[in-house]
Amino acid sequence: MSATAKSQTSIARLLLEWYRAGHRDLPWRRISDPYRIWVSEIMLQQTRAQTVIPYYERFLERFPTLESLAGAPETDLLALWSGLGYYSRARNLKRAAEAIVRAGDFPRDYDAIRALPGIGDYTAAAIGSIAFGLPHAVVDGNVLRVVARVENDASDITAPRTRQRFRAIAQDWLDQAPRDAGTFNQALMELGAVVCLPRNPACSACPLRDLCRARDAGTTAQLPVKLRRQQPVSIRATVLLVRRGDEILLKQRSHHETRMPGFWDLPGPEDLPTVRVGECCGEFRHSITHHRYTVQVFRATLGNGRLPGSFGKALAWFHTERLGEIPLSTTARKGLKRAAVPCHLTI
Numbered sequence: 001m002s003a004t005a006k007s008q009t010s011i012a013r014l015l016l017e018w019y020r021a022g023h024r025d026l027p028w029r030r031i032s033d034p035y036r037i038w039v040s041e042i043m044l045q046q047t048r049a050q051t052v053i054p055y056y057e058r059f060l061e062r063f064p065t066l067e068s069l070a071g072a073p074e075t076d077l078l079a080l081w082s083g084l085g086y087y088s089r090a091r092n093l094k095r096a097a098e099a100i101v102r103a104g105d106f107p108r109d110y111d112a113i114r115a116l117p118g119i120g121d122y123t124a125a126a127i128g129s130i131a132f133g134l135p136h137a138v139v140d141g142n143v144l145r146v147v148a149r150v151e152n153d154a155s156d157i158t159a160p161r162t163r164q165r166f167r168a169i170a171q172d173w174l175d176q177a178p179r180d181a182g183t184f185n186q187a188l189m190e191l192g193a194v195v196c197l198p199r200n201p202a203c204s205a206c207p208l209r210d211l212c213r214a215r216d217a218g219t220t221a222q223l224p225v226k227l228r229r230q231q232p233v234s235i236r237a238t239v240l241l242v243r244r245g246d247e248i249l250l251k252q253r254s255h256h257e258t259r260m261p262g263f264w265d266l267p268g269p270e271d272l273p274t275v276r277v278g279e280c281c282g283e284f285r286h287s288i289t290h291h292r293y294t295v296q297v298f299r300a301t302l303g304n305g306r307l308p309g310s311f312g313k314a315l316a317w318f319h320t321e322r323l324g325e326i327p328l329s330t331t332a333r334k335g336l337k338r339a340a341v342p343c344h345l346t347i
Helices: 005-021 034-044 049-062 068-069 073-083 088-103 110-114 123-133 142-152 160-175 178-194 213-217 319-323 330-338
Strands: 231-242 247-252 274-290 290-300 315-319
Touching: 005 160, 005 178, 034 049, 034 088, 034 123, 034 160, 049 073, 110 123, 123 178, 123 231, 142 160, 142 178, 142 213, 160 178, 231 330, 247 319, 274 330, 290 330, 315 319
Parallel strands: 231 290
Antiparallel strands: 231 247, 247 315, 274 290
């Protein structure tokens, strides 16, 4: 059974009071501009707030308006996004900006926001509530964890039926604060991000501690329950650092490739059949969904000093000072850092 109406009112009141008394000062919380809120929510998908902040500020300096984003070359957009990961977000952002500019204004109802490329239920609820006060509850991993613990519910949160039920509970809580939908949603997300943590939650600092059934039952550490976990796949890979003075040899991903087309990577041995491999600079780890890569970085020289003809169009030399101007893959950034290449990059 869900919380009573009295408890729901208390949850809304306690969350709002707690949030207004003090919260993280994040740049997207100082504004009501739907464009900037939208950019922040897209960047925050699968990415921590502290990582997003410098990208967010640089992005809006380069693209201060919807029109500037809609008319931007994709290479400029990807270069600014480089290192942030999940690059389909950037491409969808541009597609959505183009659609909004064609429509004449940013959509102001939930269904229209939800219909934009790259926007799901959570992002539509966040944008709609924060920018326009629309009464739709946000439900992400943090919110699912809060609901599971407050309700002491051990249902599998990967199951659609559980997620639907938890969304209804969060909506019940929000309905007690209809005029503060945006603030309530931000408070609920903040609680999951800084207090109701996956490990070692700060229960003593939680405004909902007296209403939390998991805390009463001593089951906080066991919640939420997530049963359908795909086993990670371990993969070893090699990349090559080939230098020509202050220039680095990079390979551009083909637009026929499904992962990060158009981005520049450090080449592998298969790209340079005549290469002479030298010392190992070290290795780094990189994760993509359930794949766990261990990548070794080797210094190398071209066997005859020339690029192989069959790969010539995909390979190019870049001065280290220009690397911040191109869409550079995260693995290339990590490899250059491991090899201590002096260049100005944000990892």
